[in-house]
Amino acid sequence: MAKYGVKAIFSDRHGGVSEGAYSSLNLGESVGDTNECVAQNLIRLCQSSDMPMPHQSQQVHGVQVLYCQGDGVRHSENADILIATNSGVALAVRTADCLPVVLVDIEAGVVAAVHAGWRGTAQNVVGVALDAMCSKGAYPAHILASFGPCIANCCFAVSAEVADILSQSCGVDVGVMQGGQVFADLAKANRHQLLARGVKHACIEISQPCTYCSVQPRYFSYRRDCGKTGRQLTMISLP
Ligand SMILES: [Zn+2]
Numbered sequence: 001m002a003k004y005g006v007k008a009i010f011s012d013r014h015g016g017v018s019e020g021a022y023s024s025l026n027l028g029e030s031v032g033d034t035n036e037c038v039a040q041n042l043i044r045l046c047q048s049s050d051m052p053m054p055h056q057s058q059q060v061h062g063v064q065v066l067y068c069q070g071d072g073v074r075h076s077e078n079a080d081i082l083i084a085t086n087s088g089v090a091l092a093v094r095t096a097d098c099l100p101v102v103l104v105d106i107e108a109g110v111v112a113a114v115h116a117g118w119r120g121t122a123q124n125v126v127g128v129a130l131d132a133m134c135s136k137g138a139y140p141a142h143i144l145a146s147f148g149p150c151i152a153n154c155c156f157a158v159s160a161e162v163a164d165i166l167s168q169s170c171g172v173d174v175g176v177m178q179g180g181q182v183f184a185d186l187a188k189a190n191r192h193q194l195l196a197r198g199v200k201h202a203c204i205e206i207s208q209p210c211t212y213c214s215v216q217p218r219y220f221s222y223r224r225d226c227g228k229t230g231r232q233l234t235m236i237s238l239p
Pocket residue numbers: 151152153154155156210211212213214
């Protein structure tokens with residue numbers, strides 16, 4: 001997206017000051033790490049990416065939209081979709097297996113950051129985000145979408161019921177049976193939800209790494225680490 005002047009980044013777990021299970025670039029508060037470390041990590045990330053302090057919300061696996069302007073703050077409102085129309089405003093969502101999505105319509109000057117876990121995906125959170133962007137002048141065929149690292153279908157074991165819910169939410173089968181276990185493809189579900197809304201196939205960029213089985217490991221993974229882990233941050237800002 002850089003060639004369009006929009007900046008978007010997906011952090012991994014390296015380069016921060018947190019220790020132990022949160023080592024080292026944990027961007028999630030209230031997950032067991034100290035707020036001082038999280039604050040320092042956020043400053044590091046903003047400085048290294050040359051982006052302003054981002055707006056953040058209380059993420060609750062829903063489809064609420066928060067329209068953001070001015071200096072980035074940590075909002076107390078529940079929202080899994082952040083939208084901005086002003087240049088220099090940065091938006092961020094925190095994840096550790098859920099799918100982070102950034103969306104932009106350059107011509108209309110509208111950006112969004114979306115937190116899409118399986119519950120949000122079941123409610124078509126990217127479709128709701130797209131509708132909200134369109135209410136601000138965006139047009140689906142002009143949207144560029146980028147998906148960050150999430151738990152991929154190699155590792156996302158789900159119940160048959162969850163696989164069905166996800167498949168119904170996007171109109172295609174996103175569950176694969178392997179060794180008697182169903183694995184779901186979150187990114188595929190979100191991609192089809194965007195395609196159904198008129199986003200062009202070629203304008204959806206999908207990051208390959210799986211948070212769960214990334215080597216080193218490169219990412220925090222809620223499932224792999226049994227809940228005791230940090231959060232990655234996904235940020236986007238208009239030029
Ligand atoms: Zn995997």
